[in-house]
Amino acid sequence: MPERDPELEELFKDRADLEVVRLLKTSRPASPPLDPHFPSYLRSKLMAEARRTLQPAPRQSWFSRLGLGIGPVPALAAVAAAFILVLGYELYVHQPGSAPEQAVRVTSPLSDKTNVAADEIRIDFSSPVDHSAVEASIAIQPATRYTTRWEGQTLVVTPLHQLAANTSYTVELRPAPVAAPRPSVSVAPAPPKPSPTPVIVRFVTAPSPPPPVSASSFASANLTFLGDSRLADPGTFGTAVWSGDGQIVATSPRPGERPAPGASASGSAAASTSPAAVSGSSSGMDLWLLSPRGLFIRRIAEDVITPVVAPQDGRIAFWHRAGDHYALMETVSSATGEEATQLATVTAAPQAEPVWVGSDRVGYVDGGVFHLVDLQGNAVSTALIAVSGGVAGSPDGRRLAVEGPSGSAVYDLTAGGSTALTAGATGFSWSSHGDLAFVVRRSQASELWVLKAGSPTALKLAASQPGDSWGSINWSPDAVSLLFASRSATPGAATTSQAFLIDAAGGSPRQFGGSGYEALDWSPDGRTVLFTRRDETGRSALWVATVKVGALSDLDLAQQSAIAVVTTFMDARLGKDSAGAQSQLGNDALNAYGGGLGLLAPAAGGHFARWYRVTVQLAAANPQSFLIGVRIVEASGKTETGFHEENLTVVRHDKRFLIDKVAAGPSVSLRQGGPSVVAVELRADPSGQQILVHFDSDLAVETVNDSSILIRDSTGVIQKVASVAYDQEAQVATVTVKLTPGDYQLVVTTAVKDYKQQPLSQQYTSPIVVRAG
Numbered sequence: 001m002p003e004r005d006p007e008l009e010e011l012f013k014d015r016a017d018l019e020v021v022r023l024l025k026t027s028r029p030a031s032p033p034l035d036p037h038f039p040s041y042l043r044s045k046l047m048a049e050a051r052r053t054l055q056p057a058p059r060q061s062w063f064s065r066l067g068l069g070i071g072p073v074p075a076l077a078a079v080a081a082a083f084i085l086v087l088g089y090e091l092y093v094h095q096p097g098s099a100p101e102q103a104v105r106v107t108s109p110l111s112d113k114t115n116v117a118a119d120e121i122r123i124d125f126s127s128p129v130d131h132s133a134v135e136a137s138i139a140i141q142p143a144t145r146y147t148t149r150w151e152g153q154t155l156v157v158t159p160l161h162q163l164a165a166n167t168s169y170t171v172e173l174r175p176a177p178v179a180a181p182r183p184s185v186s187v188a189p190a191p192p193k194p195s196p197t198p199v200i201v202r203f204v205t206a207p208s209p210p211p212p213v214s215a216s217s218f219a220s221a222n223l224t225f226l227g228d229s230r231l232a233d234p235g236t237f238g239t240a241v242w243s244g245d246g247q248i249v250a251t252s253p254r255p256g257e258r259p260a261p262g263a264s265a266s267g268s269a270a271a272s273t274s275p276a277a278v279s280g281s282s283s284g285m286d287l288w289l290l291s292p293r294g295l296f297i298r299r300i301a302e303d304v305i306t307p308v309v310a311p312q313d314g315r316i317a318f319w320h321r322a323g324d325h326y327a328l329m330e331t332v333s334s335a336t337g338e339e340a341t342q343l344a345t346v347t348a349a350p351q352a353e354p355v356w357v358g359s360d361r362v363g364y365v366d367g368g369v370f371h372l373v374d375l376q377g378n379a380v381s382t383a384l385i386a387v388s389g390g391v392a393g394s395p396d397g398r399r400l401a402v403e404g405p406s407g408s409a410v411y412d413l414t415a416g417g418s419t420a421l422t423a424g425a426t427g428f429s430w431s432s433h434g435d436l437a438f439v440v441r442r443s444q445a446s447e448l449w450v451l452k453a454g455s456p457t458a459l460k461l462a463a464s465q466p467g468d469s470w471g472s473i474n475w476s477p478d479a480v481s482l483l484f485a486s487r488s489a490t491p492g493a494a495t496t497s498q499a500f501l502i503d504a505a506g507g508s509p510r511q512f513g514g515s516g517y518e519a520l521d522w523s524p525d526g527r528t529v530l531f532t533r534r535d536e537t538g539r540s541a542l543w544v545a546t547v548k549v550g551a552l553s554d555l556d557l558a559q560q561s562a563i564a565v566v567t568t569f570m571d572a573r574l575g576k577d578s579a580g581a582q583s584q585l586g587n588d589a590l591n592a593y594g595g596g597l598g599l600l601a602p603a604a605g606g607h608f609a610r611w612y613r614v615t616v617q618l619a620a621a622n623p624q625s626f627l628i629g630v631r632i633v634e635a636s637g638k639t640e641t642g643f644h645e646e647n648l649t650v651v652r653h654d655k656r657f658l659i660d661k662v663a664a665g666p667s668v669s670l671r672q673g674g675p676s677v678v679a680v681e682l683r684a685d686p687s688g689q690q691i692l693v694h695f696d697s698d699l700a701v702e703t704v705n706d707s708s709i710l711i712r713d714s715t716g717v718i719q720k721v722a723s724v725a726y727d728q729e730a731q732v733a734t735v736t737v738k739l740t741p742g743d744y745q746l747v748v749t750t751a752v753k754d755y756k757q758q759p760l761s762q763q764y765t766s767p768i769v770v771r772a773g
Contacts, residue, residue, distance in 0.1 A: 104129060106173070110203040114610070117206045119291055121157040121171055123199070128153060137198075139172045142675055142697040143754035147298060158297060161729045162246075164678045164696035165208035166612035168633070168640055168670075173199040207612050208679065217550065218476035218526050220501035224548040225513045228531075231294030234539030238285050239307065240530055242523045244314040245729035246292060248530065250542070251285035251304055284321060292528065294542070300331060301340055306353035311395040311432075315375075317343075317354035317362045326350055328364050330375060343377040352390065357413065358397020365391065370402065372413075385411060392428035394436075401428040401436055410436065410451070422449055422458060427471045431479035435504065439470050439484075446470035448484065450504055462502055462509055474522040474529075480504060483512060483529065485520050499531070499545075513545050558623030559616065562650040565657045566628050569648075570611045576600050586651070586660040597646075597664055602634045604667070609635035614645060615680040617769050624652045627769050629680070634667070642669045647767055665765070674761040675699060675754045680746060682768060688722070688738030691746060691768060695731045697754040704733050708751035711735065711768065714743050744768040 105126035110116055125134075134155060135148050145160040163169065175198070240250035284303040288296055305319040305326070320327045320340070325347050331340040346366045355363035361380055363372045370385040389403025400411045401421070408425035409418040427439040434453035439446050444466045451458035464470055464486060472485040482504060487497045499517035500509040516533040518540070523529065529545040565584050572580035581599060582590060593599040601607050614629040628650055633643045649661040668676075675697035683690040693709065704726040711719040721737040735746075748764040 106199045108171075108201040111201045112203065114204040115206045116203045118163060118203070119158070119293055119295055121159075121201070123155045123157070123171070123173070123201060125153045125155070131155075133175070134173060137173045137175050139174055141170045141172070141673070142167065143756050143758060144169075145698045145755065158291075158295060160297060161698060161731055163205050164694060164731055165205055166631070167678055167696045168202065168204050171201040204610065218478050218480045220481045220503050220507070220510060222550045223481070223501060223512075226546040226548050228513055228543050228545040230533075231290075231542045231544055234535055234541040237542045239519070240290075240532075240542050241307070241309055241521050242530065243289070243316075243729075244309050244312070244524055245727060246524065247297070247729060248290040248292065248294070249300070249307055249309060249316060250288050250290055251307065252288050254284050254286050254302070287316070287318060292544075294544075301329065305350065308354050308356060310356045310359040311430075312359045315356075315359065317356060319350045319354065328354060328362065328373075330362055341375070341377070343373045343375070344371065352387070355391045355393050355400075357393035357400065358395065361393075361397060363391065363393060363400070368405075370400070382413060383411070383416065390426055390428055392430060392436075394430045394434055395432060396434060399434075399436075401425075401430070401438070408438070419451075419456065421451070425449065427473055429473040429475060429482075431475035431504075432477065433479040435475070435479055437473045437475065437482055437504075439473065441469065446486075448473070448482070448502065450482075461504070461506055472518065472520045474520050475504075476522065477524060477526040483520055483522050484509075485518055485531075487518075499529070517545075555618070555623045558652070559618075559626060562626040562628060562657045563613070563616065565650055565659065566613070566630065566648055569659060570630060570632075573600055574608050574611065584659055586653070586658045589648075589659045589662050592662045597662065602644075602667075606634050606636045606641060609633045609640055614678070615682070615766060617682050617767075618771060619649060619769050620771055626650045626657075627767060629766060631678075640670055642667050644668065645766075663767075666762075668762050670761075674750075674758040675752065676761060677748055677764045677766070680766045680768075682770075688736065689770060691735040691737065693733040693735065693746070693748060695733070695752075697758075698728065698731065699726065699733075700753045700755050700757060701726050701728065703751055703753045706735075708749050709733055709735055710747040710749065711737055711739070712745045712747060714745075719744070739768075739770045741770050741772045744770065 106123060108121070108123045110118060110121060131150055138146075138148070138157065140146065140157075140159075142164070144163070147158050147160065149156050149158070157171065236252060238251040238253065240248055243249045285305070286302050287300040287304040287307055289298045289300055291297055300316065301318065301320065303321040305321065307316050307318040309316055315330060317328065317330045318340075320329045320342075322345075325345050326349065327342050328344040328346070329340040330343055343362055344364060344366075346364070348366075351365040351368070357363050357372060361372055361374055363370055365371070365387045368386055368388065370382070370387050370391065372380040372382050374380055385400070385402055386404050386406075387402055388405045389408075390401075391403070392401045394400070398412065398414045400413055402409055402411060403426055407423055408421040410421060411418045421438065422440050424440045424442070425438045426441065429437045431437070436451040436458075438449055438451075438458075440449055440460075441447075446464040446469055448461045448463075448470060449458045450461055461482075465488070468486050468488045470484055470486050474483040476482070480503065482502055483499060484502075485497055485499055496515055497518050498515055499512040499520060501512045502509040513529075513531075517531045518534075519530075519532045521530040526549060527547050529547065531543050531545060532540045533543050534540050569581050569584035572578075572584070578600060582593075585593070597603070611630050611632045614631050615627070616629075617627045619625040619627040626649075627647060629645055629647045631643050631645050633640050635641055644667045645665040647663045647665075648659045650657050651660045675695050677693055678696045679692075679694035681692040681694075683692065691711070704724060706721050706724045709724055711721060713719060719737060719739065721735050723734075723736045725734045725736075726732070727734065744767070746764075746766045746768050748760060750759040750761075750763055752760045
């Protein structure tokens with residue numbers, strides 16, 4: 001190994017250059033005998049010349065590559081032939097210049113698109129680039145958490161949460177600035193290298209549909225099956241359930257290649273670029289978080305058995321195989337992906353899946369006995385409960401339905417005692433209202449029973465045809481109806497399965513969807529059903545069915561008419577159609593736009609780029625008046641510069657609606673950064689009202705609270721709210737409050753910050769109208 005040469009190391013700081021120096025040293029020819037003073041003299045002369053002429057070429061960014069086709073090349077390697085070995089000393093002479101560069105073309109199919117419904121953002125490179133450098137350069141505005149993967153020379157960015165509707169997104173690739181060459185003491189400083197030009201992809205997401213005036217009931221007659229589609233190939237998943245925030249938690253086999261985060265679960269080319277195969281054979285399952293369309297987002301845990309999602313906050317409990325024992329694990333949520341916590345261990349294979357009892361305790365069965373622990377793994381004292389079959393905990397954490405050796409029963413974990421259920425009760429399912437549904441299997445048929453909350457006895461809803469077996473019971477979100485699977489085996493024929501709906505108040509079951517429906521799981525919003533279906537080879541694949549909820553009421557029809565007037569009015573404004581816009585206005589609104597409000601363009605200059613609805617509220621107890629807030633985005637040329645909001649009061653006049661009043665808010669600059677409010681919804685709630693505030697960024701959860709989001713009455717007095725909750729997946733803050741009829745104001749302060757700690761760009765206000773009835 002040659003000795004270190006500090007002078008050469010001072011000249012050539014790049015590790016790749018030093019490697020060439022080392023190779024040249026180790027391969028030098030034998031040195032002839034010379035005058036001992038001559039080598040020192042010659043070395044000093046050549047080193048001085050090297051310091052005078054050597055200008056090391058800076059490393060290139062990933063935006064260009066050398067014509068050699070091997071990525072960034074050290075300057076020393078490009079001129080290796082110019083290095084000579086003299087008398088056993090390594091003397092380095094650098095020839096300025098390097099190989100010609102080839103520009104890398106960067107494109108995206110989303111660039112400058114509008115009305116985009118993007119689950120992933122694809123950016124294509126024409127030549128190989130440094131993957132790590134590219135990923136480190138990504139900046140998304142509004143602030144959005146994401147994962148990345150590569151498909152050849154295509155970068156795929158997958159947002160962890162759904163993108164906000166009606167929002168302009170910018171995805172920027174910002175390469176690190178290239179440092180100027182370091183001059184020697186005898187050379188004038190070199191001019192600074194210009195920073196590489198960033199790549200910018202801009203697109204606008206699609207608008208969201210208007211919210212219903214009132215929530216439709218999930219009564220079975222009010223539900224319509226729209227169709228189903230397969231999410232993944234057979235064998236891709238073991239089990240799959242909704243996460244509680246609109247995503248999917250699924251187990252996937254680990255032999256061979258694992259699917260990559262963001263990769264398609266449908267077996268497309270994307271799946272072929274998954275990480276390398278796991279060494280060794282394993283029959284374990286990995287736990288993954290998927291998008292509603294089946295895209296892999298993130299692996300949550302390895303070697304997982306029977307995951308179960310908590311009823312409220314999305315926590316996941318599961319069994320984890322760990323050597324010669326099994327550990328009961330709990331992970332904080334599918335959204336955060338934080339490390340799981342071990343709650344308990346058992347030595348034998350688990351007898352049943354974990355059981356959530358409320359959202360703060362997890363139960364399990366070991367040795368035929370039920371055990372309960374809190375989220376720190378501390379045992380919670382309960383009466384001795386023997387278990388021989390299924391177990392299910394109520395959402396409020398007070399009751400436990402158990403199949404025991406001496407029959408099924410519901411145990412009261414708070415007051416103690418138990419209530420016996422019909423003999424043979426199994427397949428327990430609790431509703432959000434505390435009702436318990438279960439199946440009683442007879443010798444030739446199945447029966448569906450319901451124990452209503454507060455009732456001492458259960459009632460039979462329906463019985464199956466002889467030979468049918470019922471199970472996989474799911475409650476609707478409003479606890480009005482039930483969905484269940486029915487399997488029937490005709491002698492000499494294959495077993496078939498179907499899904500049925502039935503009202504909890506009674507009635508006859510009616511078929512839902514097609515055939516082959518098994519392992520049903522109704523989504524939290526009630527509009528989607530996960531299920532498995534076997535193909536002709538008997539392999540099971542994951543599918544999803546879509547549900548339409550309810551027909552439009554008179555109130556919904558009136559709202560649609562009011563929205564249509566606003567749509568016509570706003571489209572005419574953007575189209576510079578003054579007469580068309582004015583035809584939708586009443587006298588007061590005409591005066592407002594004639595008195596300073598810009599009808600066809602911003603008063604301060606520029607033009608209107610686009611618009612969308614921010615809020616739709618009923619402004620009267622009957623469907624005669626609506627308050628519709630619109631956001632108008634302003635631009636100069638092709639650049640969006642800001643926005644302002646206008647609250648339009650739309651009133652029925654005889655047979656049609658007109659815009660009677662308008663109130664405009666202040667202009668907001670888009671150059672200030674930080675999160676923004678994109679929509680506001682007002683919903684009825686059993687305890688009062690819910691105000692849903694939609695944001696365009698992933699927020700810092702700790703900044704969303706009753707101090708940063710306020711409700712003021714017409715006199716400015718701050719109202720007390722029951723709670724403020726933040727849904728990370730939907731980027732929605734829900735304010736639960738009880739307000740008397742009147743006019744209020746929602747205030748979102750700059751204390752709200754995104755996950756990068758950027759505050760709200762400007763305090764946001766929106767009118768809230770609460771009407772009796």
